[in-house]
Amino acid sequence: MATAEDFSQFDISTEEKDRLVAEVIRYVLFKTQQNSGCPIKRDELTQLVTKNHRQRALPGYVINVAREKLLNTFGYEMRELQRSRSSTNQGRASQQSALDSKSYVIISQLPADVYKKYIEDANSSHLTGFTFVVISIVYLAGGKITEENLWHHLRRLGLSENDECHPALGNIKQALEALVQQRYLQKEKSNGPEGNTLIYELAERALDGPISERIKEYISQVVQKDGTPADAD
Amino acid sequence: MTEIAKLKVEKIMGNRADELALAPQDPESRRLVRSTYIRIKNDIREKQDDISSVDSNKFDMIISEVEELHKQVQKPREQVADGEALLDLAKIVKSSAKSCTSEGVTPSDFISSLLRKYSKTEERQGTSEPAALNSIFLKEIGFSVSPVFKKFQGCCTMLGPMQTEAKQRKVAVYRKRVKPTQRFKPEELENKGQEKTDTDKNISTMFEILTQKKSVKLESLILNKKSFAQTVENLFALSFLVKDGRVELSVDEKGFHLASPRNAPDVRSIMSGEEAYSHFVFRYDFNDWKLMRNILSMREELMPHRDFLNNSSPQEGKPTAIIDLAPVKKLARNYGLVEEQEQPFVDSPEIADGIRRCKPKLL
Numbered sequence: 001m002a003t004a005e006d007f008s009q010f011d012i013s014t015e016e017k018d019r020l021v022a023e024v025i026r027y028v029l030f031k032t033q034q035n036s037g038c039p040i041k042r043d044e045l046t047q048l049v050t051k052n053h054r055q056r057a058l059p060g061y062v063i064n065v066a067r068e069k070l071l072n073t074f075g076y077e078m079r080e081l082q083r084s085r086s087s088t089n090q091g092r093a094s095q096q097s098a099l100d101s102k103s104y105v106i107i108s109q110l111p112a113d114v115y116k117k118y119i120e121d122a123n124s125s126h127l128t129g130f131t132f133v134v135i136s137i138v139y140l141a142g143g144k145i146t147e148e149n150l151w152h153h154l155r156r157l158g159l160s161e162n163d164e165c166h167p168a169l170g171n172i173k174q175a176l177e178a179l180v181q182q183r184y185l186q187k188e189k190s191n192g193p194e195g196n197t198l199i200y201e202l203a204e205r206a207l208d209g210p211i212s213e214r215i216k217e218y219i220s221q222v223v224q225k226d227g228t229p230a231d232a233d
Numbered sequence: 234m235t236e237i238a239k240l241k242v243e244k245i246m247g248n249r250a251d252e253l254a255l256a257p258q259d260p261e262s263r264r265l266v267r268s269t270y271i272r273i274k275n276d277i278r279e280k281q282d283d284i285s286s287v288d289s290n291k292f293d294m295i296i297s298e299v300e301e302l303h304k305q306v307q308k309p310r311e312q313v314a315d316g317e318a319l320l321d322l323a324k325i326v327k328s329s330a331k332s333c334t335s336e337g338v339t340p341s342d343f344i345s346s347l348l349r350k351y352s353k354t355e356e357r358q359g360t361s362e363p364a365a366l367n368s369i370f371l372k373e374i375g376f377s378v379s380p381v382f383k384k385f386q387g388c389c390t391m392l393g394p395m396q397t398e399a400k401q402r403k404v405a406v407y408r409k410r411v412k413p414t415q416r417f418k419p420e421e422l423e424n425k426g427q428e429k430t431d432t433d434k435n436i437s438t439m440f441e442i443l444t445q446k447k448s449v450k451l452e453s454l455i456l457n458k459k460s461f462a463q464t465v466e467n468l469f470a471l472s473f474l475v476k477d478g479r480v481e482l483s484v485d486e487k488g489f490h491l492a493s494p495r496n497a498p499d500v501r502s503i504m505s506g507e508e509a510y511s512h513f514v515f516r517y518d519f520n521d522w523k524l525m526r527n528i529l530s531m532r533e534e535l536m537p538h539r540d541f542l543n544n545s546s547p548q549e550g551k552p553t554a555i556i557d558l559a560p561v562k563k564l565a566r567n568y569g570l571v572e573e574q575e576q577p578f579v580d581s582p583e584i585a586d587g588i589r590r591c592k593p594k595l596l
Contacts, residue, residue: 029387029388030387030388031387032385032386032387032388033386033387033388033389034387035387037384037385037386037387076385106385106387107382107383107384107385108383108384108385109383110383112380112383113380115379115380115383116376116379116380119383120376120379121386122372122376124375124384124386125371125372125373125375125376125379126368126371126372126375127375128374128375128376128378128379128382128384129370129371129372129373129374129375129376129378130371130375131375131382132374132375132378132381132382133347133371133374136340136343137340137343137344140338140339140340140342140343141328141339141340142328145340149328152281153340153341153344156344156348157344157347157348157370166368167368168368168371168372169371211381211382214380214381215381218377218378218381219338219343222343222346222347222350223338223342223343223346
């Protein structure tokens with residue numbers, strides 16, 4: 001929470017502070033659309049402030065105020081994500097943690113029923129469905145899955161890796177790649193006895209607390225609603 | 234037969250069996266062993282869900298088969314095949330163990346549950362095309378799980394034309410002029426056609442609409458009910474057409490503003506003053522857009538909606554932006570295109586004669 005005491009340490013007027021906060025909010029709102037939902041790096045927001053101001057702590061303060069305002073005025077949470085490293089790179093993780101960048105995604109704070117009724121866009125529901133299915137498969141496989149295994153499960157749903165003209169998703173491989181760019185998944189090449197294997201792992205956006213909990217909840221609902229024992233194919 | 238003799242016979246038989254087992258294999262039997270391993274590996278890959286299932290005995294069957302085949306393995310190639318088969322089995326068991334963390338639900342169970350749920354949907358929808366089924370299936374899933382992500386789509390702004398950044402004026406660099414010699418030949422550039430900007434595309438589309446409709450209401454031409462940004466872009470494109478004299482704005486008896494296509498004025502009429510440029514400020518803000526939306530019905534919009542999110546699927550019933558049209562030249566008095574093609578003081582024979590006549594004759 002940014003307080004008035006924090007503001008007093010900076011040698012800028014209230015108008016200037018408001019202008020910087022407005023610029024950050026505006027950037028976040030429009031960049032989200034331009035990025036197709038990919039997280040916005042903290043560095044980009046910092047640059048908006050440091051363009052004209054040298055104070056070290058000012059960018060952090062402005063970003064905090066912008067987050068509060070976005071929540072109170074628009075009902076959107078600017079959720080902070082810390083970039084996660086692949087579990088195969090654990091040895092180097094501690095060295096690189098200082099350099100790991102923070103990023104932000106915008107999440108609506110409306111109640112679920114209101115969001116579903118008034119906000120959910122019918123034109124992009126198929127992408128949401130695809131995202132949920134892929135994340136669920138990777139989660140149920142223990143958080144990590146080989147590319148071959150993932151496509152094996154997706155093929156059962158009629159989604160083939162060679163399909164470039166899917167009526168809803170278009171190029172399915174690119175749709176999967178988009179999930180990597182949006183930081184729901186991360187991919188890593190692994191050298192094994194059979195050569196290079198591509199492994200997909202859950203990334204910070206899918207591992208984020210609220211989203212992870214809701215995914216587990218919905219998976220349980222899907223499996224329980226079905227009721228009948230699963231047939232092994 | 235005495236006991237000692239029986240023991241001797243058994244020992245000889247045992248030795249013979251060992252000798253047979255260790256006897257060098259011929260290439261044919263080795264090939265057979267390797268092909269059996271390949272078959273087992275394919276089996277493991279295809280039936281991995283069965284193998285990891287608690288109720289199935291597929292794992293026992295396969296591991297027994299591998300165990301039996303292992304006894305025939307002597308050479309490294311077969312050893313590698315044996316190791317790979319065991320590795321595949323171990324991977325499946327590992328992923329099955331991991332899935333126990335998710336209360337025993339495997340990805341296969343999840344997919345099966347989804348498919349079963351969808352089969353109920355199929356009965357409702359009454360369609361049997363697989364591709365269409367997938368789309369409906371994904372949309373239904375997406376709609377029901379939308380509260381999981383609560384995505385924010387972002388605000389659409391005037392992308393494209395407004396992305397053009399002001400270029401900094403380059404510092405002029407003067408270099409020594411080299412006189413061209415007889416052998417000098419300037420480089421010939423291929424005219425591959427310039428890339429069209431978004432504004433050019435909008436201008437082309439608008440002009441094509443005007444050519445077809447002849448005279449339209451200004452509101453119908455520029456308004457986009459879904460997007461204020463695209464309305465302003467349409468107005469921006471219209472301003473170019475008006476500036477070049479390709480579109481005429483007029484007011485009818487009822488006070489409606491009309492736009493109609495026309496030919497651009499030629500150079501002579503501009504030079505002679507017959508046609509003149511004039512400017513006016515078209516004030517248009519968000520409130521004006523809201524008012525305009527109430528006036529027009531949905532069908533009266535002429536310019537197509539430009540969908541940036543889903544470019545692969547053009548909207549039904551709306552014409553897509555027409556790209557391959559004859560280019561609309563942007564003629565303006567400040568551009569180099571407006572050139573005088575006739576030089577009256579050079580080519581006209583009468584004036585040339587006049588000049589000659591004015592020259593005093595040398596006697």
